[in-house]
Amino acid sequence: MAAIDTIVIGAGSRGNAYGGYALEFPQELNVVGIAEPDPIRRDLFVSRHQIAPEMIFHDWQSLLASGRAMTSSIINCTMDRFHFESTMRMLDMGYDVLLEKPMTPVPEENVRLVQKAEETGRLLQICHVLRYTPFWQALRKVVHSGALGRVVSVTHRENLAYYHMAHSFVRGNWRSQATSGPMILCKCCHDFDILLWILQKPVVHLSSFGSMIHFRPENAPEGATQRCTDGCPAADSCKYEATRIYARAGSGWPQNAVTYIPTPEARLEQLKTDWYGRCVYHCDNDVVDHQTVNMEMEDGATVTLVMNGQGDEECRTMRWDGTKATLYGKFSSRGDELRLHHHLTGEVEEVPVIARDSSGHGGGDYGIVSSFVKALKGDADESITTARESLESHLLAFAAEESRLTKTVIDMEAFRRGLESRAQS
Ligand SMILES: NC(=O)c1ccc[n+]([C@@H]2O[C@H](COP(=O)([O-])OP(=O)(O)OC[C@H]3O[C@@H](n4cnc5c(N)ncnc54)[C@H](O)[C@@H]3O)[C@@H](O)[C@H]2O)c1
Structure with missing residues (x-):
């Protein structure tokens, strides 16, 4: 079968990650169009994918203005706040859409997006990339094999390295509730999704705590300047110093x-004026830097999710306790690990995990595009994320945020009903 033609919206980090699949597997996917307002990013993307002039657009609005779908599929890699309006239009125009997570930071809009996909009969697949990694597929296989017995308790940690926290959630794109949404949604809709995908049970009750402890002006070193490029006296002792x-x-x-200009000099110049040169203690950030979520599943099992922005290593770590065995895992670019400790015999079994491919997120970046392409060719795989399924992970994140802010336990059934009814009005 011929390669699927697609258009990428947003030639940033994600647009290029998914575009890489088309370059590596041209027999599967062909990027024939781009919409991107930044001229440097757009030109680089155009030359990488050899895009014809009539398929180059300044933004998603001008691409969709004709009201006519130019390909059957589209990959929407714009920032979170653009997802809703652009994707509603794409679905109406007949596109099948691979949409970056989170679907949208506004709770009701998530329900409307799913309804629109169902009404129009279009595929709306959300980039919950973890499902498509060898590590999570191996972990799921162990749990579903029954080797753990009945799952009683799960502890799952999303450990952000300190520099990732500062980059994305203090200085960068996801620092503000108003422009991007709560951090537990932006960072952990993946984690909720993967937990639900493995446990296959709904959450009945949920509570959450968290705050922004560290990235505040009162924690700045003495004499710290507003920008790292202003000769800050704390530069040598600050782990967040931007020029380093x-x-x-x-x-x-x-x-x-x-900047996409690939030289240290160009970046140094840019740091004098843009977000990433700012002192982390003097930013306009308001999202949390740590949060925990406690969940009670329908069968009584309990799950704790910890999101932490002061990690030494970027990784996810987890422990699954069942009635027969305990499973320890680490999902990390330094090496994936899965170890099964059998209670009766004391045997410790190393669970083999297939090596990651070269793509980001432990192989998930190419995995999800491959799954999207298969679905478009009528050969959907079992890890395909329907928009309806993705909705549930987003609802858990919104419920966690409500619990954190109101200091209450959320009854998930009532929460789901409330949201569905608000989405209708
Ligand atoms: N699946 C994952 O694991 C994962 C990881 C990181 C980010 N994300 C999500 O991916 C999305 C993109 O994140 P990113 O890191 O690539 O951000 P980015 O800022 O690198 O890229 C977004 C691009 O969209 C472009 N853009 C802005 N307005 C536009 C418009 N009107 N039309 C078309 N393009 C426009 C920007 O110029 C930019 O190049 C976000 O929703 C983010 O939350 C997902």
Whole structure:
């Protein structure tokens, strides 16, 4: 079967990650169009994918203005606040859409997006990339094999390395509730999704705590300047010092978030004026830097999710306790690990995990595009994320935020009903 033609919206970090699949597997996917307002990003993307002039657009609005679908599929990699309006239009126009997570930071809009996909009969697949990694597929297989017995308790940690926290949630794109949404949604809709995908049970009650402890002006070192480029006296002793993080060799993430011009000099210049040069104690951030969520599942099992922005290593770690065995796991670019401790025999079994491919998120970036392409070719795989399924992970994140803010336990059934009815009005 011929390669699927698609259009990418947003030639930023994610647009390029998914575009990479088309370059590596041209027999599967062909990127024939781009919508991106930043000229440097747009030109680079155009030359990488050899896009014809008539398929180059300044933004999603001009791409969709004709009201006519130009391909059968589209990959929407714009920032969170653009997802709703653009995707509603795409679905109406007949596109099948691969949409970045979170679907949208406004709770009711998530329900409306799912309804629109169901009404129009279009595929709306959400980029919950973890499902498509060898690690999570192996973990799921162990749990579903019954080797753990009945699952009683799960502890799951999303450990952000301190520099990732500062980059994304203090200085960068996801620092503000108003422009991006709560951090537990932006960072952990993945984690809720993966937990539900493995446990296959709904959450009945949920509570959550968290706050922003560290990234406040009162925690700034003495004499700290507003920008790291202003001769800050604390530069040598500050782990967040921007020029060390961004004005070094290499042109991948996080350096390319500052500018796509791939030189340390260009980045250093940019740091003098843009977000990423700011002192982390003097930003306009208001999202939390740590949060925990406690969940009671329908069968009585309990699950704790910990999101923490002061990690030494970027990784997810977890412990699953069942009536027969305990499973310990670590999902990390330094090496995936899964170990099963059998209670009766004391045997410790190393669970094999297939090596990651070269794509980001432990192989999930290419995994999800491959799954989308298969679905478009009429051969959907079992890890496909329907929009309705993705909705549930988003609802858990919104419920966690409500619990954190109101200091109450959320009854998930009532929460779901309330949201569905608000979405109708
Ligand atoms: N699945 C994952 O694991 C994962 C990881 C990181 C980010 N994300 C999500 O992916 C999305 C994109 O994040 P990113 O890191 O690529 O951000 P980014 O800022 O690198 O890219 C977004 C791009 O959209 C472009 N853009 C802005 N307005 C536009 C418009 N009107 N039309 C078309 N393009 C427009 C920007 O210029 C930018 O290049 C976000 O929703 C984010 O939350 C998902």
